[in-house]
Amino acid sequence: MEYRRAAIPALVGGLLLTALLWWAGASTQALHLPGTADVLGGRAAAELEYWLTPWSYDPPASVRIGAETFGIGEDRAAVDNSRYLSLYTTGMQIRFVAVLLFFVPGALLLIRRLPPVNGRVPATLLAVWAWGVAAGTLALAVSAPWLIAANGRGSYRFLPQLAGMASGGRQILVLAALAAAVAAVLAARVTAKGAGPLPQAPAPAAAARLAATVGTAVIALSLVVLSYQPVAATLQTAFPGSGLLAEPGDLLRQWLLLGSWAGPAGRPAGDWFLYRVADALVLVVVWWALRRLPVLLTRTTVPAMALGAVCATVLGLLASQLAQMALTASDSGMRWGLVQLSAGVGGGVPAALTFGLLAGAAAAVTLRAAGSRSGAGEGGAGAGAVTQAPDGTEPGAVRPGGRGEATGTTAIGD
Numbered sequence: 001m002e003y004r005r006a007a008i009p010a011l012v013g014g015l016l017l018t019a020l021l022w023w024a025g026a027s028t029q030a031l032h033l034p035g036t037a038d039v040l041g042g043r044a045a046a047e048l049e050y051w052l053t054p055w056s057y058d059p060p061a062s063v064r065i066g067a068e069t070f071g072i073g074e075d076r077a078a079v080d081n082s083r084y085l086s087l088y089t090t091g092m093q094i095r096f097v098a099v100l101l102f103f104v105p106g107a108l109l110l111i112r113r114l115p116p117v118n119g120r121v122p123a124t125l126l127a128v129w130a131w132g133v134a135a136g137t138l139a140l141a142v143s144a145p146w147l148i149a150a151n152g153r154g155s156y157r158f159l160p161q162l163a164g165m166a167s168g169g170r171q172i173l174v175l176a177a178l179a180a181a182v183a184a185v186l187a188a189r190v191t192a193k194g195a196g197p198l199p200q201a202p203a204p205a206a207a208a209r210l211a212a213t214v215g216t217a218v219i220a221l222s223l224v225v226l227s228y229q230p231v232a233a234t235l236q237t238a239f240p241g242s243g244l245l246a247e248p249g250d251l252l253r254q255w256l257l258l259g260s261w262a263g264p265a266g267r268p269a270g271d272w273f274l275y276r277v278a279d280a281l282v283l284v285v286v287w288w289a290l291r292r293l294p295v296l297l298t299r300t301t302v303p304a305m306a307l308g309a310v311c312a313t314v315l316g317l318l319a320s321q322l323a324q325m326a327l328t329a330s331d332s333g334m335r336w337g338l339v340q341l342s343a344g345v346g347g348g349v350p351a352a353l354t355f356g357l358l359a360g361a362a363a364a365v366t367l368r369a370a371g372s373r374s375g376a377g378e379g380g381a382g383a384g385a386v387t388q389a390p391d392g393t394e395p396g397a398v399r400p401g402g403r404g405e406a407t408g409t410t411a412i413g414d
Helices: 003-032 036-040 040-055 061-068 074-113 121-150 157-168 170-191 207-224 229-238 249-256 269-296 302-330 338-344 349-381
Strands: none
Touching: 003 036, 003 040, 003 074, 003 121, 003 170, 003 302, 036 040, 036 207, 040 170, 040 338, 074 121, 074 302, 121 157, 121 170, 121 302, 121 349, 207 229, 207 269, 207 302, 207 349, 229 249, 249 349, 269 302, 269 349, 302 338, 302 349
């Protein structure tokens, strides 16, 4: 799909995502209306306010009270109060602009390389949804320094504060990103009409499986090795830092760990195993997505594979978190409401960005190398190659690689 056809859906999705997050933040005042706690429950109302506050233009009490404590005398206090509140407003403006600026380029690449036609609609929808979550997380991290400074203690434990602010508001972000993805895909379906046939490239099945395995191994490094609690504890304390960069442990864990796990430690082995199966869903989703990407993409480029791997990792995390929600609900019965059960939804996205990019790049390089060897071998031996069907799926048959047939090489660009 041409850039001009993909740009409109990406912009539509980005504007809708930004508007929905702004609307969600503006809804925090409704939680303070009389009777809200009676309808929702005090705990649920507090949880919802915690989710919505990172997207609200209304400064939290910490900003208002903290700003008023600076200065000597009424005039000085008023000046400082205005400055700190202005910092908060600037930080929120940067946050919403960053959502749009991060979402549009990624969605543009996804819709161009993974257009929602010929059976690709579910894949495009899931990919754009996952990228919306990732774009919002990046916006939270980029705008956090202004909001930290607005609290009046920007130099105190800056990195732990940065890690905390970058992890807020993710539950609402997941829902808003889903709505934005639906709008973007519907718009892409309209703009794709009359675009002509899409380019198709053979995808060697063996090379695609090897590339998916290599990419999944990169994700497993974070999910299995680094997320093991003794290793994570070592990572937390290994780099003390100093000054403004002191205590980087929380930030490192946020951007390097896709989960957290340990041995049974007295809990029933069956329950422990079920939760580990939920963790393994991440690896299953990533492997399957990386296996299918060379077939679904119109051109298997390194940026497209890297972005696709990020989206696959985010989707794997969401699937794992939903499975853990179901397990927790079955264990605790009706003790926890839906708001409390979904408190962990959307976590791990910063680490998904880090290791997803690495996994996608590794898979693309592996696919190129394996595809080149496969093409050279099949050219001399007459072996077969799995090719892409017109609907974007693999036909499931091996074509003989004689003269005039596909040789099984995959078009990979930089």
